[in-house]
Amino acid sequence: MEKQLATPIYILSGFLGSGKTTLLQRLVNDWQEQGLRPAVIMNEIGDVNLDGLLVEKRVPMTELLSGCICCSIRGDLSMEMAGLIEREHPDVIVVEATGIANPMEILDGVTEAALYMKIDLKGVITVVDSAYLLELHREQKGKTFRLMQEQIRAASCLVLNKTDRIDADGQEELRSIIARWNSFAPVLPAVRCEVNIGDMLASLGGKIRRPEMPGHRTGETETAGEREHDGGGAHSRAHSHTHHDHVMVYTHYLRGPVDSGEFERFVAGLPREVYRAKGVLTFSDTASRFLFQYAFREPDFLRITPQGEVPDVVVFIGEHFSKSAIEEGMRALER
Ligand SMILES: Nc1nc2c(ncn2[C@@H]2O[C@H](COP(=O)(O)OP(=O)(O)OP(=O)(O)O)[C@@H](O)[C@H]2O)c(=O)[nH]1
Numbered sequence: 001m002e003k004q005l006a007t008p009i010y011i012l013s014g015f016l017g018s019g020k021t022t023l024l025q026r027l028v029n030d031w032q033e034q035g036l037r038p039a040v041i042m043n044e045i046g047d048v049n050l051d052g053l054l055v056e057k058r059v060p061m062t063e064l065l066s067g068c069i070c071c072s073i074r075g076d077l078s079m080e081m082a083g084l085i086e087r088e089h090p091d092v093i094v095v096e097a098t099g100i101a102n103p104m105e106i107l108d109g110v111t112e113a114a115l116y117m118k119i120d121l122k123g124v125i126t127v128v129d130s131a132y133l134l135e136l137h138r139e140q141k142g143k144t145f146r147l148m149q150e151q152i153r154a155a156s157c158l159v160l161n162k163t164d165r166i167d168a169d170g171q172e173e174l175r176s177i178i179a180r181w182n183s184f185a186p187v188l189p190a191v192r193c194e195v196n197i198g199d200m201l202a203s204l205g206g207k208i209r210r211p212e213m214p215g216h217r218t219g220e221t222e223t224a225g226e227r228e229h230d231g232g233g234a235h236s237r238a239h240s241h242t243h244h245d246h247v248m249v250y251t252h253y254l255r256g257p258v259d260s261g262e263f264e265r266f267v268a269g270l271p272r273e274v275y276r277a278k279g280v281l282t283f284s285d286t287a288s289r290f291l292f293q294y295a296f297r298e299p300d301f302l303r304i305t306p307q308g309e310v311p312d313v314v315v316f317i318g319e320h321f322s323k324s325a326i327e328e329g330m331r332a333l334e335r
Pocket of ligand 1: 014017099162165193295300
């Protein structure tokens with residue numbers, strides 16, 4: 001029998017809208033240029049996978065929808081991985097987790113898969129939205145802040161993304177915050193995840209590491225706010241699922257084209273509780289379709305020609321927002 005090599009696995013973590021798909025595209029391009037065959041496992045909390053539209057059609061991809069990889073569909077992860085390896089024999093697999101996933105839980109899922117599959121877990125790459133983290137750190141509160149902290153702690157490598165949205169002082173401040181939470185992972189500042197992929201992957205040559213526990217740190221002390229969000233330093237797995245309780249998703253399928261100006265005004269007026277949105281829209285005043293993105297109050301539109309059947313749909317993700325208010329607003333646009 002042919003001896004099968006272990007398939008390298010990378011986990012892509014980072015809060016909603018931080019830039020994971022942007023980095024995934026770069027990774028995939030880089031591997032393809034080297035003649036390698038990457039495959040992707042994507043996980044979305046919504047019931048549509050819009051990020052998939054951004055990944056090249058030639059790349060084998062499986063999707064885990066309508067749940068977070070780290071809890072409700074964790075068992076599916078190893079099954080999907082086994083299926084993907086058997087069907088496609090990829091040279092490497094990237095698992096892009098939902099932005100609300102706790103990377104430690106995904107690590108457990110992948111480790112579980114390693115029991116009956118030849119895989120080689122290379123590391124957790126965490127993408128950080130610099131502006132968002134800076135704001136949350138200054139406020140020192142919220143489950144989102146705590147989750148970002150966990151994602152940073154679990155990282156084997158950190159991409160400090162969206163540095164175009166902060167100044168040099170902000171970048172210094174972030175570096176010292178991150179160094180307190182994770183002093184091992186190399187930190188790569190970037191705009192649109194433009195990092196040297198070769199260097200980044202080389203830094204992940206080694207093993208996955210467990211995050212540092214606040215109580216085990218040496219040197220610097222944590223701030224009161226950090227301590228509060230760690231539950232007094234007892235960073236426990238018992239807390240690991242609570243961060244999902246507050247996340248809500250509303251998926252709105254559009255009945256038809258909407259006016260682009262009106263849509264932009266609607267987006268500008270979204271409540272702060274909606275921290276991520278994405279969708280595919282047809283505008284009545286332009287000819288083509290657009291992939292719409294909204295992350296940390298910044299909208300983005302990309303002209304696209306989707307292959308196959310893709311409905312006009314917008315997914316809104318956030319905390320405790322009024323789904324009916326969003327629905328009403330969207331319905332008004334459709335009229
Ligand atoms: N200003 C700015 N925007 C960025 C940067 N990197 C990515 N974006 C934008 O941020 C939005 C989200 O990027 P994605 O790569 O889709 O983020 P993600 O982490 O995959 O998002 P989820 O899958 O929803 O968790 C898109 O509109 C990107 O164009 C950056 O460095 N600066």
